[in-house]
Amino acid sequence: xxxxxxxxxxxxxxxxxARITCGGxxxxxxxxxxxxxKPGQAPVLVVYDDSDRPSGIPERFSGSNSGNxxxxxxxxxxxxxxxxxxxxxxxxxxxxxxxxxxxxxxxx
Amino acid sequence: xxxxxxxxxxVVLPGxxxxxxxxxxxxxxxxxxxxxxxxxxxxxxxxxxFISYDGSNEYYADSVRGRFTVSRDNSKNTVxxxxxxxxxxxxxxxxxxxxxxxxxxxxxxxxxxxxxxVSS
Numbered sequence: 666x667x668x669x670x671x672x673x674x675x676x677x678x679x680x681x682x683a684r685i686t687c688g689g690x691x692x693x694x695x696x697x698x699x700x701x702x703k704p705g706q707a708p709v710l711v712v713y714d715d716s717d718r719p720s721g722i723p724e725r726f727s728g729s730n731s732g733n734x735x736x737x738x739x740x741x742x743x744x745x746x747x748x749x750x751x752x753x754x755x756x757x758x759x760x761x762x763x764x765x766x767x768x769x770x771x772x773x
Numbered sequence: 774x775x776x777x778x779x780x781x782x783x784v785v786l787p788g789x790x791x792x793x794x795x796x797x798x799x800x801x802x803x804x805x806x807x808x809x810x811x812x813x814x815x816x817x818x819x820x821x822x823f824i825s826y827d828g829s830n831e832y833y834a835d836s837v838r839g840r841f842t843v844s845r846d847n848s849k850n851t852v853x854x855x856x857x858x859x860x861x862x863x864x865x866x867x868x869x870x871x872x873x874x875x876x877x878x879x880x881x882x883x884x885x886x887x888x889x890x891v892s893s
Binding site for chain 2: 666696698700702707708709710713714719749751753754755757760761762763764765766767
């Protein structure tokens, strides 16, 4: 079955740019969605279809998808961005939803 | 606004059954597919099941197929997850989430979650 791979953790200084990657075979052919989850809360969609943002999500959140890697980029990171981030795709072959293992973003 | 509210969680013995409900409001329920997603303590998100807008299609994760059944009642704006033969590894917070629609399979609204603990 299809597998999405994320680094367990990423650290970044306040005001800098965080890049969280999601690896998958030929992922460029799939629509990738990204969720932010803070402790004790339900996930929130922050980027969908590789690079679109839902209403209410700051422009600091952006996404890209090429080759075997999709990337969530968070610019001007602040303490409020500390959270777990998950990538997700719909595998149309198996009709399964696939999540990456999640990346914990720490703001130093 | 769009709301999904899970209920029915609790503590259950291994091998026993439990049912969850996901009540919804703020949107035309019969237009949307719904998913169940779970998260074991300290772990990542795991997709569990999908039911199409009219209930005609159901898909399940391999880990729950044959033990879990998803259903819906469009007259009550509610989705259900019936779980049998529960195992310790089914212990998790269970979320229902709305599928935005189309082919991309994104979840645009989530419930707050219901905790299921399988323990003797």
